[in-house]
Amino acid sequence: MSRDRYVDFLRAWAIVLVVLGHWLITALVREPGGQITAPELLAAVPWTQWLTLAFQIMPLFFLAGGHAASGSWSRARAAGATASGWLGRRALRLLLPTGVYSGLVLLAVGVCSVAGVDADTLQLVGWAMAMQFWFLPVYLLLSALTPALHAAHRRWGLVVPSAAGGVALGVDALVVTAHAPYVGLLDYVLVWGVAYQLGFCWRDGLLTGRRLVPLTMAAGGAVAFAALVALGPFPVSLILVTGQTPSNTNPPSAAMLAWVVAQVGLCLLVAPAVRRLLDHERVWRLVRPAGAASMTLYLWHMLPVLAVAAAFYLTGLAPEPTLGSAAWWGLRAPWLLVLGVVLAGVVSGLRPLERGLAVLYERTSPDAGLRRAWPLWLGLAMNVTALGRFAVRGFAPDGRFPVLPATGLALGTALVMLTRWTAAHRLGQPEAEQTPSRV
Template structure:
């Protein structure tokens, strides 16, 4: 008689397996994909390096120099829509975390990890590659051109993080008085705009106030009851916000060029955000139908899982490619000429081709870090230190410009922040009263506008 084999104990399910993923809102996914695609395409028509006869290298924003572009950018300046969507998803994510017993520090830890890890990899690779290029004798001006390309996405990272890290506080204010909170943030935006002439550096305060106000529009959409915002009301909001935008620019209070109004941001971007939030809600039935197509779901889902990597890397890759073209004997049509415009589809194709291996190598850094069931939240001091470590080099770059040395320092700071934040803790949601033993429970009841819940 053989000895009976002892049965292996079943593997203990991890906390990750016990947490049920919430349903994603395909409209928000599609809106984000549209914004990302438009940004990538737009940048290929904006970045134009110029090699002058004296050997100096400068960059031109070709679109900004076109007279017809200013009214067009009113439609295609989609940065406010990014923050509206971020407000919808961020509010739902915070509410789920809070319902499972999480804290604001855990929320900040998750947000920082999600955004800082891909950025740390970008800065490290760029610093190593450009330092090697300098050692190999590449023209310093070309290196600086590429460094500038690496720094341009960082302002968005700083602005988005600043808004997202304030979600726990802003959500509490929104719960008590949503419209009063939005009015207060709007008043701060206008106050900063009024004082920026006397105190130019004060204008950068709107990187926080303005984008938090736009994010608050997402809060309002997330809590809007079905049918509470009728089509006629939404159309009225779109028309009124654009008329007011035309008034303040027509009177000369603000520039009509929305690219100029973007950095540092001002009240015009809030008006655009109001119009875009209303347009998103108005077009929701059409977007639901479009997002239901299989091929749309596949493309949007693939791009959505790597959105931050695409955003962070596409401009540095475009700048690197432009620098290599300057060093080569390839044709260099003057910006804005017919030959230059015809070359744009080829430039876009090259950027997308370069992005594919980058996504394969670094895209996984965006995914939620795998954590064991015994993961613990980081101390509050570690999270706060990580916030400071991240924002110090970003603020330096915003005020003084990005240099090769600062690129290396930023990479070190971001890597330190990742080490301070550790691995993301996983919390099981509270089980409902009728849940079976061992069941971790279903998701937090969704608001009328179901939103994507990010880590």
């Protein structure tokens, strides 16, 4: 089956909007003592919370991810691959660039910590470099659950995301009324899992047979979101705002679930028109590079902010109008332009590293089953735990090097790689060497 350009476009579009959204709301201030702080725009200028309706686009990334995973797992299953073999290959595609990024950032944190960099500054930088990590453990968990979720999809179809949505609403009710934050962790998998599971349904034509289905999803989800914000306890912001309770993202709320449904419906409604546009090679040549570099863009997009902060704010060269003023908004255009130029340089500089990771990936990820899958699952569990920790506390909590999460990420990634490397080595041996002789 040929690749669906629209699915690739959705992933690229989601990543680009996430990058632009983070850059747009990032505000920097040079204090009289010379230190740099980052006031929270969404809290300081409340009307900007409405902007998050345009920039909270991650439902589409999970939708596209589900669509792609459905096709990948279906082909692997038909070819006789095991669930652990498929998962190991898919997980490495995420873990290799994430591991390199995290390793380099952690190395910088360690050097700065030894050099005596101010703890508050180090904590802020460590948070900025990990703020996007919430997505990674959730996506790894959904990938691990894909064989089971897809089996349920083949049997029950649209009942599965509907049931998951119903459970998510029950969980959110407990979070809001009983203040049970740990129960709310389930909604990270349930709410984003609805978008992921709808990707299965989309690929199999369950959402596109009749135009009424996506139209109902778009309209119904939008009305439900408006009602939950206007009449219920939920804020309009679809990005976390400090002190705002309940939040729509921490954990994903009923309002976020409504937004997922609305966004998926709208995505399906515009699909025919966008596909026609993507059929033009000139348009596709513009879209394809963003899709190919999506993981790099996602991981590294806050590095230009730190570079610009050092070059213009630490030196006092950057003008600093009042946060949220007309002059401040006027400077957003050159701000975004400068960050875009710096990120383009970062992406270009990382190409040799990406080529090396691609070679390593191919050598350690053959389409083979695993005889012993437990190291893979242990490694994935360690990675999910470590990445979740980084997402919550950053790379330098309290200005210190995070020894346990860093160790967990290194060991977890090594376990996954070792498992796949062993499978690759066994696959390359003659059959007589693959089966040990019995004495």
